[in-house]
Amino acid sequence: MLAEMTGIRLKEDNSIAPAPFYASVVDTALLAEKFAVIDDPVQYTRFEQLAICSLHDALSRSDVDPADPGTLFILSTTKGSIDLLEKEKENKFGQDRIHLWNAARLIQRFFTFRNEPLVISNACISGVQAILTGARLISAGLSDNVVINGTDIVSEFVLAGFNSFQSLSNGPCRPFDKSRDGLSLGEGSGTVVLSKTPFNSNRAGNIVVGEGFSSNDANHISGPSRTGEGLFIAINRLLKKSPVEVDYISAHGTGTPYNDEMESIAITRAGLQSVPVNSFKGYWGHTLGAAGIIETVMCLYSMHTGVLFGTKGYNEPGITHPINITGHSMKKDIKNCLKIASGFGGCNVALLLHKI
Amino acid sequence: MEQLIQKLKEEIIEALNLSEMKPADIDEKAPLFVDGLGLDSIDALELTVLLEKKYGLKINTAEEGKKILHSVNSMAEFITANKKS
Amino acid sequence: MKKSCIISHYCQIRDHAVIGDDETLYERCGADLSDFFTGIYQHFDISYPKFYKMDNLCKLGFLSVELLLMDRNIQQRYAGHEVGIILMNASSSLDNDRHHQQTILDRSAYFPSPAVFVYTLPNIVIGEICIRHKFTGEGTFFVRERFDPLFLFNYVNQLFYQDVVQCCIAGWVETLGDYYDSTVYLIEKTGKPDAGITIFEPDTIKHIFAKEK
Numbered sequence: 001m002l003a004e005m006t007g008i009r010l011k012e013d014n015s016i017a018p019a020p021f022y023a024s025v026v027d028t029a030l031l032a033e034k035f036a037v038i039d040d041p042v043q044y045t046r047f048e049q050l051a052i053c054s055l056h057d058a059l060s061r062s063d064v065d066p067a068d069p070g071t072l073f074i075l076s077t078t079k080g081s082i083d084l085l086e087k088e089k090e091n092k093f094g095q096d097r098i099h100l101w102n103a104a105r106l107i108q109r110f111f112t113f114r115n116e117p118l119v120i121s122n123a124c125i126s127g128v129q130a131i132l133t134g135a136r137l138i139s140a141g142l143s144d145n146v147v148i149n150g151t152d153i154v155s156e157f158v159l160a161g162f163n164s165f166q167s168l169s170n171g172p173c174r175p176f177d178k179s180r181d182g183l184s185l186g187e188g189s190g191t192v193v194l195s196k197t198p199f200n201s202n203r204a205g206n207i208v209v210g211e212g213f214s215s216n217d218a219n220h221i222s223g224p225s226r227t228g229e230g231l232f233i234a235i236n237r238l239l240k241k242s243p244v245e246v247d248y249i250s251a252h253g254t255g256t257p258y259n260d261e262m263e264s265i266a267i268t269r270a271g272l273q274s275v276p277v278n279s280f281k282g283y284w285g286h287t288l289g290a291a292g293i294i295e296t297v298m299c300l301y302s303m304h305t306g307v308l309f310g311t312k313g314y315n316e317p318g319i320t321h322p323i324n325i326t327g328h329s330m331k332k333d334i335k336n337c338l339k340i341a342s343g344f345g346g347c348n349v350a351l352l353l354h355k356i
Numbered sequence: 357m358e359q360l361i362q363k364l365k366e367e368i369i370e371a372l373n374l375s376e377m378k379p380a381d382i383d384e385k386a387p388l389f390v391d392g393l394g395l396d397s398i399d400a401l402e403l404t405v406l407l408e409k410k411y412g413l414k415i416n417t418a419e420e421g422k423k424i425l426h427s428v429n430s431m432a433e434f435i436t437a438n439k440k441s
Numbered sequence: 442m443k444k445s446c447i448i449s450h451y452c453q454i455r456d457h458a459v460i461g462d463d464e465t466l467y468e469r470c471g472a473d474l475s476d477f478f479t480g481i482y483q484h485f486d487i488s489y490p491k492f493y494k495m496d497n498l499c500k501l502g503f504l505s506v507e508l509l510l511m512d513r514n515i516q517q518r519y520a521g522h523e524v525g526i527i528l529m530n531a532s533s534s535l536d537n538d539r540h541h542q543q544t545i546l547d548r549s550a551y552f553p554s555p556a557v558f559v560y561t562l563p564n565i566v567i568g569e570i571c572i573r574h575k576f577t578g579e580g581t582f583f584v585r586e587r588f589d590p591l592f593l594f595n596y597v598n599q600l601f602y603q604d605v606v607q608c609c610i611a612g613w614v615e616t617l618g619d620y621y622d623s624t625v626y627l628i629e630k631t632g633k634p635d636a637g638i639t640i641f642e643p644d645t646i647k648h649i650f651a652k653e654k
Contacts, residue, residue, distance in 0.1 A: 018548055078562060080533075085542045100533050101586040118592070119584035121533055122564045129581055133596075140599035157538070160545045161558035165401060213605065214579050215522060216571035222559050223397050233522050233577050344559060345568030347580055372556070375493040394490065401555040409552045 002329060006312050007284045008172035008184045016156040021163075022172055023154050024186035024285040026050065039110075045081040045093055050189040051107055051151040058191035059111060059147070063199045066113040070144030070196075072137065073117040075104040076130035077150065077289035082157045107149070124252065124343030125214065126150065127190070127292020128351050132212040134194045144196045150293030151189040158288070159185060165222070173255030173286070175279035175311050176264070176325050178318030183254040186285025190294035207300055210336075210352035211242040217346035224258050228266030230348035231340060235270040238338075238350045246275050246352075247334045248308060250299045252341045253279020254286050255313065259342060264319035266348075272338070278326040282312030292341050296353070299337045303355050308332040360432045368428070371406045372399050384428035400425055411435050444630070446601055446641040451612075451626035451649050452509040454481070454501060460652065461508055474619055478504060485511070494556060495569060496537040497621070502528065502566035502614040503573065505623040513627070515608065516575060525579035525606035526567045527597055528625075530615040533563045533584050566614060579605050588613045588624070590646040597628060598641070613650070624650050 007024040011017075032041040035049045038056050064071055080103045084091045088098065096102050104117035120130045127150040134146030152158075162168050162185065169182035194209060215237070217230035225231075239246075249272060251263050260279075267273060280295050287294055302308050310328040317325065337353040365379035374393065382393065388403075389395050403425050407413045413435065415421045424434045453460040459467040459481055469480050478500045482492055487507055495503060506526075515524065537560040544553045559565065564582040571577065579600060585592070593611050600606045612625035626649060632638045639645045 018551060079538075082538065085538060086546070088539070088542075098535065099531070099586075100584045101531055104584075105586070116585065116589075119533075120581065121562065121584055122580070122582050123562045133581065136599055136603070137596070140595070140602065142595050142599070156545060157542060157561075160551075160553040161541060161555075161561065164405065164553040164555045164558055166404075214581065216526075216568060216577050216580050218521065218571040218575050218577050220396065221398075221565050221568045221572070222555075230577060237522065343564075344562055345564040345580075346571060347564060347568065373493040374490070376490055398555050398559060405552055405554055 001283055001309055002307070004310060004312060004328065006172050006282055008186070016154070017159050021159060022169060022184045024184065025154050026187055045097065046083060047081040047151055047153050048103065048106060050153065050187070051075070051149050052110060054151070054189035054191045055107065055111060055147070055149050058193060062193045064145045064147060064193050064195060066111045066147070068145065069114055071113060072115050072134070072143045072146045073104070073108055073111070073113040074130050074134055074146060074148045075100070075107065075117055075119045076126040076148060076293060077103070077119065077152055078121055078123060078126060079152060079155065079158060079288070083153065083155045085157060113147070121289065122343065122347055123345050124286070124288055124291060125341040125347045125349040126289040127294070128296065128339055128341045128349045129214055129292070131192060131194070131209060131292065131296060132214065132349065132351050135209040135212065138194055138196050146194040147191065148194065148293060149189065149191045150290040152187060152288040152290045154185050154187040167256050169255055172313055173281055174313035174315070175251070175253035175255045175281050176260045176317065176319055177314045178316045180255045180257060180260060180318060183256050183281065184285040186287045188284060188287045188290050188294055190290055190297050192293060192296060206356050207303060208354045208356055210354050211238045212349065212351035213237040214347060214349040217348065219346055221346060222344055224262040224342055225346070226262070228262045228269060230346055231263065231266035231342055231350070232269045234348045234350040235266060235272070235338070235340065238352055239270065242352055244336045244352070244354070246272055246338045247336050248302065248332065249275050249277040249338045249340065250295055251277050251279045253281050253311065255281055261319050262342065263340070264321040264323045267323050268321040273321065273323045276308060276324050276326045276332065278309055278311045280309065282314070292339070296339055299339055299353055303334045303337055303353065306331050306333050308334065357432060357436065360435060361428055364428050364432055367406060367410060368403065371402055382428060384432070386427060388425060388427055403431070407431070407435070411439065413438050446598070446628050446630055447632050448626045448639045448641050448645060448649070449629045449632040450509055450513065451624065452505050453652065454505050454621065454623045459508060466508065474621055489573065496534070496540070496560035497616045498534060498536060498563065498614065499560060499566045499569045501616050501621050501623050503569050505614065505625045506570045506610055507573070509610065509625050509627055510574065519608045521575050521577040523578055523607035524576040525600055525609040526570055526576065527581050527583070527593065527600070527609060527611040528567060528614050529583040529585060529589065529593060530563065530613060531584065531586055532615060532617040534561050536617045537561055570610070588650055590650060591643045594641070594643045594646055601630070
């Protein structure tokens with residue numbers, strides 16, 4: 001990322017698409033190799049391997065005990081092991097493996113989480129909504145620690161769907177750019193661990209999850225609001241309750257003409273048009289239910305290091321409301337970061353991260 | 357042409373789940389996407405799929421799509437002009 | 442200690458019947474799921490042609506909330522952003538996922554439909570309800586193996602406590618194949634004393650969910 005390289009490639013894989021497509025895909029052999037250190041990859045679906053890899057890594061570096069009665073595991077995903085649906089009845093993992101609750105149960109058992117896991121499936125805002133939910137459960141005293149994993153895979157199911165929506169780009173996606181023509185799908189997994197008390201051993205301990213709101217456009221189930229209504233309401237409610245100076249906005253920035261335009265309108269309506277904004281989608285595509293988690297992890301990185309990443313694929317502004325899009329990486333001290341996301345179903349979310 | 361228009365209307369009602377409508381309720385000359393049937397962007401994409409599925413015809417650009425999907429008549433004209441016989 | 446909220450109304454669609462606040466509002470045995478849903482739509486004279494475009498999960502959620510809110514003047518009593526919708530089920534959108542999968546099984550007849558694909562996310566039902574009632578508040582879709590009254594109580598309760606919502610629709614909306622089951626309830630801070638009001642707490646939710654016609 002520091003070298004401003006993208007992981008989005010032209011893929012020719014007849015097993016998941018009849019024509020070549022641009023996407024950011026995790027190398028299967030590399031995943032199996034990494035997973036083999038943890039367990040036998042043959043026993044797990046691609047989705048499960050990704051989720052377990054990420055969780056294994058995060059938990060090994062955290063003091064949180066999954067067996068603690070105060071620890072909750074939340075899985076954020078849109079489609080889980082959806083690749084099993086093609087052969088739903090005769091796949092080698094069994095019929096029930098496709099259920100999201102079952103995927104979460106399997107991961108729960110793997111890491112011996114004591115409590116029944118929770119799945120959040122809220123389209124493309126799932127990840128940010130999951131962090132918001134986790135933070136609320138902690139502040140209400142219902143959990144002490146919340147381990148949140150967001151995972152989704154690139155599948156024929158999702159590729160064919162977005163293709164029918166004519167929303168896939170003809171090259172690596174170009175968020176906010178004048179020549180943007182759609183999104184690039186990606187796959188991946190990310191984990192964040194929220195805790196009531198900061199851990200001394202963990203440098204992430206100096207970031208606090210602040211206010212957050214979700215809001216619905218109440219306008220259309222697939223098209224974003226032309227006025228940025230829902231996203232504006234979410235940001236506005238957040239800033240009213242927590243009137244801080246926002247130093248940086250991590251946008252959803254999918255690269256579709258409508259989404260990016262809508263975000264520029266909502267950001268401007270909220271009076272944040274001069275705040276630096278970037279989108280991570282140009283690096284590894286749109287990872288759906290994982291996006292909000294992976295992108296928040298990157299926000300944490302930026303807050304720790306003071307490196308504000310550029311928007312890969314962005315060259316020339318292509319939105320009607322001029323917002324401050326970061327083209328290339330730069331140094332910036334970030335105290336307050338605003339993470340936003342929007343998705344199908346008219347859902348929007350805004351979440352504040354503070355450095356203390 | 358008359359037959360094609362009638363057939364198209366039936367196909368549109370089925371593809372877009374316009375369950376409370378009959379072919380006679382659709383005016384073949386009227387714009388499909390302004391008020392009238394209350395169609396939206398998903399319906400437009402669905403009509404694109406319909407043309408491909410039932411008539412083997414592809415719409416190449418959004419501008420072209422706007423013209424072709426303007427009304428039942430314009431769809432019928434597009435089919436007649438491009439039909440492989 | 443903050444004052445408890447109340448469950449002002451509930452609606453249940455299961456076993457060929459619609460129950461609203463302990464009363465059987467509609468019953469139709471023998472109909473398949475699609476005819477049953479259409480029957481409800483027609484019986485209550487709902488005029489919303491988009492209903493026919495919805496997948497079964499959305500139809501079930503839409504109808505449940507439609508009957509829950511009928512004549513309650515929610516839109517007049519609350520601003521759009523004050524109303525939250527928190528739903529849960531077990532099968533996510535698997536019912537419609539199968540439908541979408543059918544359109545891509547055969548490469549020689551490969552016609553994925555955008556109108557089907559858009560419903561391959563469970564939270565679309567929240568979107569449909571928001572569009573219908575102009576709600577712009579908090580919305581989350583949870584998936585768990587079984588209905589979890591305690592979690593839903595705790596989560597919704599803290600949304601009230603933190604002033605995120607002033608009114609909330611919550612519950613269970615599940616459909617898979619021929620199976621359907623929904624229980625949705627309306628939670629408010631206060632209500633008319635004459636209505637069949639119950640205190641919003643895990644036991645009352647459990648009690649409502651366990652009801653049989």
